[in-house]
Amino acid sequence: MENDRLPARARLPQEDRQLDDDLLRQAERLVEDExxxxxxxxxxxxxxxxxxxxxxDGLMPTLGARTADGPGRFGPFGGRYVPETLIxxxxxxxxxxxxxxxxxxxxxxxxxLAAHYIGRPTPLYRARRLETEAGxxxxxxxxxxxxxxxxxxxxxxxxxxxxxxxxxxxxxIAETGAGQHGVATATACAxxxxxxxxxxxxxxxxxxxxxxxxxxxxxxxxxxxxxxxxTLKDATNEALRDWVTNVGDTHYIIGSxxxxxxxxxxxxxxxxxxxxxxxxxxxxxxxxxPRTVVACVGGGSNAxxxxxxxVEDEDVALVGVEAAGExxxxxxxxxxxxxxxxxxxxxxxSYLLQDADGQISPAHSVAAGLDYPGVGPEHSFxxxxxxxxxxxxxxxxxxxxxxxxPRLEGIIPALETAHALAWAIEAGRRGEIEGPVAICxxxxxxxxxxHVAGLRGGAAREGRRE
Amino acid sequence: MPAHPLGPIRERFEKLARxxxxxxxxxxxxxxxxxxxxxxxxxxxxxxxADVIELGIPFSDPMADGPTIQRxxxxxxxxxxxxxxxxxxxxxxxxxSDIPIVIFSYLNxxxxxxxxxxxxxxxxxxxxxxxPTDLPVGADPDLEHQLRHSTLDLxxxxxPTTTPERVREIxxxxxxxxxxIARTGVTGARSRLRRELAAExxxxxxxxxxxxxxxxxxxxxxxxxxxxxxxxxxxxxxxLVDSLDSEGVEGALRFARSLRAxxxxxxxx
Ligand SMILES: Cc1ncc(COP(=O)(O)O)c(C=O)c1O
Numbered sequence: 001m002e003n004d005r006l007p008a009r010a011r012l013p014q015e016d017r018q019l020d021d022d023l024l025r026q027a028e029r030l031v032e033d034e035x036x037x038x039x040x041x042x043x044x045x046x047x048x049x050x051x052x053x054x055x056x057d058g059l060m061p062t063l064g065a066r067t068a069d070g071p072g073r074f075g076p077f078g079g080r081y082v083p084e085t086l087i088x089x090x091x092x093x094x095x096x097x098x099x100x101x102x103x104x105x106x107x108x109x110x111x112x113l114a115a116h117y118i119g120r121p122t123p124l125y126r127a128r129r130l131e132t133e134a135g136x137x138x139x140x141x142x143x144x145x146x147x148x149x150x151x152x153x154x155x156x157x158x159x160x161x162x163x164x165x166x167x168x169x170x171x172x173i174a175e176t177g178a179g180q181h182g183v184a185t186a187t188a189c190a191x192x193x194x195x196x197x198x199x200x201x202x203x204x205x206x207x208x209x210x211x212x213x214x215x216x217x218x219x220x221x222x223x224x225x226x227x228x229x230x231t232l233k234d235a236t237n238e239a240l241r242d243w244v245t246n247v248g249d250t251h252y253i254i255g256s257x258x259x260x261x262x263x264x265x266x267x268x269x270x271x272x273x274x275x276x277x278x279x280x281x282x283x284x285x286x287x288x289x290p291r292t293v294v295a296c297v298g299g300g301s302n303a304x305x306x307x308x309x310x311v312e313d314e315d316v317a318l319v320g321v322e323a324a325g326e327x328x329x330x331x332x333x334x335x336x337x338x339x340x341x342x343x344x345x346x347x348x349x350s351y352l353l354q355d356a357d358g359q360i361s362p363a364h365s366v367a368a369g370l371d372y373p374g375v376g377p378e379h380s381f382x383x384x385x386x387x388x389x390x391x392x393x394x395x396x397x398x399x400x401x402x403x404x405x406p407r408l409e410g411i412i413p414a415l416e417t418a419h420a421l422a423w424a425i426e427a428g429r430r431g432e433i434e435g436p437v438a439i440c441x442x443x444x445x446x447x448x449x450x451h452v453a454g455l456r457g458g459a460a461r462e463g464r465r466e
Numbered sequence: 467m468p469a470h471p472l473g474p475i476r477e478r479f480e481k482l483a484r485x486x487x488x489x490x491x492x493x494x495x496x497x498x499x500x501x502x503x504x505x506x507x508x509x510x511x512x513x514x515x516a517d518v519i520e521l522g523i524p525f526s527d528p529m530a531d532g533p534t535i536q537r538x539x540x541x542x543x544x545x546x547x548x549x550x551x552x553x554x555x556x557x558x559x560x561x562x563s564d565i566p567i568v569i570f571s572y573l574n575x576x577x578x579x580x581x582x583x584x585x586x587x588x589x590x591x592x593x594x595x596x597x598p599t600d601l602p603v604g605a606d607p608d609l610e611h612q613l614r615h616s617t618l619d620l621x622x623x624x625x626p627t628t629t630p631e632r633v634r635e636i637x638x639x640x641x642x643x644x645x646x647i648a649r650t651g652v653t654g655a656r657s658r659l660r661r662e663l664a665a666e667x668x669x670x671x672x673x674x675x676x677x678x679x680x681x682x683x684x685x686x687x688x689x690x691x692x693x694x695x696x697x698x699x700x701x702x703x704x705x706l707v708d709s710l711d712s713e714g715v716e717g718a719l720r721f722a723r724s725l726r727a728x729x730x731x732x733x734x735x
Contacts, residue, residue: 081573081600083530085625085650087632227536233527240529245651247627344573344600345527357548358578359526 072261075384077377080260082240082347089247094262096167101269106162113158117191118148120155120273124281124438129408130421131435134428138286141411141441142278144302151414151443152274152302153184157253159270161188164251171195171250175239177204177232177298178369178416179211180443181255186220188253196220199238201231204368210447229362232298232372236346256299257376260347264376271305278438279309292317292433295440296420297337297390298369300376302442307388317433318388320379321423323365327394334363336375337383337390350377366395366455367415367448397422402445402452414443415452474594475566475619475642478517479677479698488729489517489699490690491679492706492722493570495538496521496555497547503715504555510719512563515726519559520597520701523552523571530572530599532654534704537711549575549584553591560592568595568621568642581609585616595619595642603636614641624670626650626662637674643699646670648682655705656683659692667696687728694729 072078080090100106114120122143131137144152157174164172172194176182182198189196198215202224205212215222228234236258243252257264257271275293282290293310295303297320310316326332328339336351343352345360353361353373363373382388393401398415401422406412413421420439427433445452472480482489492511497504508519524542528535556567569588576584576598588596596618601610603622613620619642624633627650637644646667649660663680671678680693681701693700702725710718 080602080605082602082605083599083625084602084623084636085530085627085647087602087625088627088629228526228540237527237529241532241652244530247650341578343577346529347600352574354574354578356578358575359543360574 072265074264074378074381077342077350077380078261078264078348079377080347081344081349082260083244085244086247086260089243090260090262092167093163093251093266097163097262097266100163100166106166109162110159113162114155114273118154118158119146121277121281122146122274124278124285126285127409130405130425133404133408134425135431136424136428136433136437137435139424139428139435139437139439140278140282140290141409141439142274142306144274144440144442145411145413145417145444149180149184149187150446151180151184152271152305152440153181153255153443154187155273155305156255156267156270156301157181157184157188158191160251160253160266161185161192161194163266164194164253165192167251169194169249169251171197171246172253173197173199173239173242173246173250174253175199175232175235175255176211177201177235177255177371178367178414179204179208179215179447180369180414182220182222183211183214183218185253185255186215186218189220190218197242198222199225199235199242201229201235202226203230204232204235204371207368207451208447210450231363231368233345233360233363233374240346256301257304257378258299258346258348258350258374264348264378267301268304268308268376268378271301272308274302274305274440275307275309278306278440282436282438286436288436289313289316290436290438291315292319292424292435292437293440294319294321294420294424294437296320296370296416296442297322297375297379298334298367298372298416299374300379302440304376304378306438306440307382311382311387318382319423319433320388320390321420322375322390322392323367323370323398323419324392324394325364325366328392331361332364333392334365334370334372335392336363336373337379338392340373340375342380345374348377350380351375351383366398366451367419369414369416369443370419391423391427393419393422393426397426399452399455401425402448411441412445412449413441414445415448417442418445473619473642474564475518475568475621476677478566479643482517482698483677488694488697489677489679490515490722490726490729491518491520491681491699491701492516493520493522493681493701493703495524495535495542495707496552497524497542497545498538498707499541499710500545501547501551501555503710505558506715507710507718508555508559510715511722512559512565514719514722516565516722517699518566518568520568520570520703521552521556522703523549523569523575525572525575528572530652532652532704534655534707535653538707549579553587553593556588556591556593566594567592568597568619569593570597571599573598573600581612585613585618589617593618595621597621597623597645599623603632603639610639614639621645623647626666630669630673633670633673637670637676640674640676643677643679644670644674645701646678646680646697648680648684648693651682653682653704655685655708657685659683659689663693664696671697687724690725690728691731700725700729
């Protein structure tokens with residue numbers, strides 16, 4: 001219905017017609033499939049949109065299966081570099097996930113939760129004033145901020161909580177940076193009546209006080225982590241230590257496409273709904289695929305979720321935007337793919353910020369959710385294979401974009417998301433990208449408002465004068 | 467022909483078996499609280515009757531370690547510890563002692579050196595074995611092959627959660643000895659050992675011809691005596707670091723001597 005607001009199929013250059021007609025037919029087929037599946041569901045008492053029924057797209061990884069050098073690998077990246085104690089739990093998880101993803105009951109349940117609890121499908125919104133600002137168009141925003149709890153993270157946590165329930169694990173642990181994954185995990189645990197412990201760096205507890213309160217309200221225990229750099233990497237270490245200790249009754253809901261196999265795949269699969277919907281929606285309104293797909297990259301889950309459906313569409317440029325923090329070369333960034341080297345952290349081989357001796361370098365970003373020295377192994381693979389490219393945006397540019405979007409579109413983006421927006425605006429102005437552009441609006445920015453106001457040293461007062 | 471057909475680690479265990487004694491394997495974080503301290507500690511540990519030294523390369527993100535070894539790792543890095551320095555310490559010790567030395571490390575510091583370079587430097591320094599915390603059997607067949615075909619022994623870990631089939635698989639892939647993790651969890655001193663430990667260790671021993679060392683949470687002479695009755699060797703790490711923190715090198719060595727004495731009383735012979 002939200003699509004009624006969107007323009008009809010845009011006029012295209014002649015040479016693109018054939019391709020676009022094909023795509024249009026593809027889109028019509030998708031819409032048709034969805035309609036007939038919905039009708040079928042209605043007779044059984046209702047379920048989610050059928051394009052999200054995973055049998056259709058197949059949960060099995062198209063990319064991994066074709067290119068992996070071994071089980072759980074994306075090219076050379078990924079793997080399972082963990083203490084021996086965790087191996088049986090990872091085997092159990094892999095088996096349980098394999099069964100669940102082939103079980104229509106599980107898939108139907110996920111679809112129903114997506115539709116009725118998370119609020120999917122999320123709109124694909126055409127941001128016309130942003131187009132003017134960026135000098136490129138059309139620009140579409142995939143509104144993951146409109147999910148329940150305000151970010152894409154819930155797509156993963158609801159899926160994994162359902163999986164944990166199926167495995168009979170009554171206790172859930174998670175790490176969180178911005179607090180969005182912690183809130184999404186606490187939410188899913190409340191829903192499934194699971195005990196929930198969230199590890200959060202002490203520095204992030206300070207930066208994201210609102211989310212700490214939300215987690216507690218949802219019944220989770222938040223444990224501040226004081227070791228190391230007191231941010232996401234250390235929270236992840238602490239969550240892994242908890243898992244090693246309590247592996248019998250505990251499932252670890254990891255928050256991004258990182259960690260040991262099968263986590264990068266499971267999280268990717270649960271997030272891939274973002275790109276699947278976006279693809280169908282853009283084909284419906286534009287009659288063609290986007291030229292450019294943009295998402296911010298912390299661990300890389302919203303980006304992987306957005307990219308996955310487009311990986312095989314080679315004309316679609318995939319752009320991941322990392323945090324440059326205070327700038328590349330300053331030692332104060334989170335740009336693992338731009339500045340890092342391959343290495344092993346938190347169970348997988350991937351690009352990492354590290355020194356010559358293999359010690360992990362502290363990451364920095366104004367956005368707590370990007371403040372991580374590693375990145376998901378599939379991104380490392382997409383980078384090296386050249387299928388995706390990775391750019392970065394610093395703290396200041398991100399904070400500027402954080403303030404631009406609310407005034408242009410009435411949408412307050414998360415600071416993490418603001419990195420993707422800032423890059424798209426700059427690249428548009430420089431004439432580097434072509435439309436249609438699809439940007440994953442991974443989360444909403446209420447949680448960041450106080451922090452950004454503080455950065456400006458009096459921005460709040462300024463705002464009042466205007 | 468190599469001087470020891472079984473390798474120095476196995477030779478040492480053979481000797482222990484002949485003497486009816488249980489091996490003592492202290493763990494030391496290289497460079498904590500400083501390089502000089504580590505050198506004194508290593509010298510003293512050899513004199514106190516250690517059978518194998520486990521020398522840890524400190525890592526910024528020790529996810530399998532509890533608070534004690536997190537602290538010693540961070541302290542060592544803050545004091546400037548590096549992989550080179552760790553190998554220098556091995557070289558120093560090797561200049562006067564033939565005690566087998568196993569490098570205990572997370573993968574990344576080694577990976578960053580380049581595996582081939584690291585293996586060459588380690589062998590030159592006199593390292594005899596390597597025990598990567600985060601390289602379980604089957605995780606990286608190429609890398610494991612490379613490590614197994616080096617002059618170093620690749621020591622593998624078995625956990626209480628490891629299935630019996632997997633224990634056999636690990637035993638077949640391990641060199642030097644098998645390291646049995648005494649509890650499901652991270653490293654750190656504990657007040658008691660688990661009741662099931664004896665039965666578990668006995669099951670592992672019957673699945674392998676390799677000697678079995680037990681570590682994680684072994685914290686006192688009483689624990690050491692109990693473990694001596696079930697295993698070929700005992701590894702003591704966090705408790706030793708704790709005594710180093712509270713009583714300095716001399717205190718840590720006093721503690722080491724008390725462990726040695728307890729093992730000799732409670733020995734398998
Ligand atoms: C809104 C939002 N976007 C992006 C991220 C970064 O994570 P990822 O790269 O896994 O999507 C976070 C992490 O907390 C987030 O909250």
